[in-house]
Amino acid sequence: MSCESETIDVLRESGHKMTPQRMMILTSLRHASGHLSAADIFEQVKAAYPYVDISTVYRTLTVLKEMRLISETHMGGGDATFEWVASERHHHLICRHCNGVTLLDHTYLEKLGSQIEREVGFHADIDHFAIFGLCADCKRETASN
Amino acid sequence: MSCESETIDVLRESGHKMTPQRMMILTSLRHASGHLSAADIFEQVKAAYPYVDISTVYRTLTVLKEMRLISETHMGGGDATFEWVASERHHHLICRHCNGVTLLDHTYLEKLGSQIEREVGFHADIDHFAIFGLCADCKRETASN
DNA sequence: CTAGCTGCAAAGCGTTTGCACGATG
DNA sequence: CATCGTGCAAACGCTTTGCAGCTAG
Numbered sequence: 588m589s590c591e592s593e594t595i596d597v598l599r600e601s602g603h604k605m606t607p608q609r610m611m612i613l614t615s616l617r618h619a620s621g622h623l624s625a626a627d628i629f630e631q632v633k634a635a636y637p638y639v640d641i642s643t644v645y646r647t648l649t650v651l652k653e654m655r656l657i658s659e660t661h662m663g664g665g666d667a668t669f670e671w672v673a674s675e676r677h678h679h680l681i682c683r684h685c686n687g688v689t690l691l692d693h694t695y696l697e698k699l700g701s702q703i704e705r706e707v708g709f710h711a712d713i714d715h716f717a718i719f720g721l722c723a724d725c726k727r728e729t730a731s732n
Numbered sequence: 733m734s735c736e737s738e739t740i741d742v743l744r745e746s747g748h749k750m751t752p753q754r755m756m757i758l759t760s761l762r763h764a765s766g767h768l769s770a771a772d773i774f775e776q777v778k779a780a781y782p783y784v785d786i787s788t789v790y791r792t793l794t795v796l797k798e799m800r801l802i803s804e805t806h807m808g809g810g811d812a813t814f815e816w817v818a819s820e821r822h823h824h825l826i827c828r829h830c831n832g833v834t835l836l837d838h839t840y841l842e843k844l845g846s847q848i849e850r851e852v853g854f855h856a857d858i859d860h861f862a863i864f865g866l867c868a869d870c871k872r873e874t875a876s877n
Numbered sequence: 878c879t880a881g882c883t884g885c886a887a888a889g890c891g892t893t894t895g896c897a898c899g900a901t902g
Numbered sequence: 903c904a905t906c907g908t909g910c911a912a913a914c915g916c917t918t919t920g921c922a923g924c925t926a927g
Contacts, residue, residue, distance in 0.1 A: 602906090604907065605901080606900075606908080608907080608908075639909085640908070641892085645893070646907080661806035665916095680852070680856070695844060695847065695848060707825070709825045709827075709863075711863050711864070712864045719857045720857045721854070749880085749925080749927070751881095751883075783884070784884085785885070787883085787884075787885085810892085810916070879925105879927095881924105881926085882926085883923085884921105884923090885920105885921090885922100886921095888917105888918080889916105890917080891914100892915090892916105894914085895912085896911095898908080900905100900908080901904105901905085901907085902904100
């Protein structure tokens, strides 16, 4: 219950108020296994706090994003997904055939990030990436056609 | 005018009909310097063919996407962008501060793609990537604060 | 001729915003 | 008690869809 206290302090110090709704949204993001859409968060929060509004979720997400506590990713399917940044860095391999999501270790992208920074001077936010393609299973299946 | 003939054949052979609207959309994508939104294409086509509808643009883009003649990218700002796949492969570095777009050579990503394929078995569609971060200029500016 | 494409209009979806009330610090 | 956050509802922008008529092959 108090494992968010650090985050709360960060928010308070930057002049933000702490409300039950924000607590719930924070908890939802912290304890999520991975990427959540605004609607996912909304559902989770609503379960414990039925009167929340989806706009509150979006507004809170905007604040957290500005503070870089969470990251936003567009997984192709229209709606954006959000994820706690402090969590283990990893990336998503999304199969365009079966829509399955596999995790990719951060080490793969780490090199790329530093290489781009060194050679192009651009500092890439490689918090996490969504890479589309064909997973091993679907690749096999497609090849056999 | 006939530099699209190859593409037209591809479409025809897959059972699609060729209409003036599609021609215009194709031409727009072929001759574009880079990524275009559906609205961009709509504007361009409308200039020569005032009665086109935005839904026709979307429907044509869907067809072209299915045939993998074009690729779709979500550049963060809500609307999707499309690009001719056969063009020189490259990627976009998008600055989150000044919104500037820099091109990144494909070689940077090539290695990554083959590495993922080799080690994870996932075939990444690295047609082109949108990488967010801070460009050299804005990085300098931010650092001096 | 007939499958497929078009324009139109309307709906759908995720997201944002204006406003008055309520809660926080 | 001033400020900021909230819920509600309505608007928004991009994208999709149903439909009747038209057109390419």
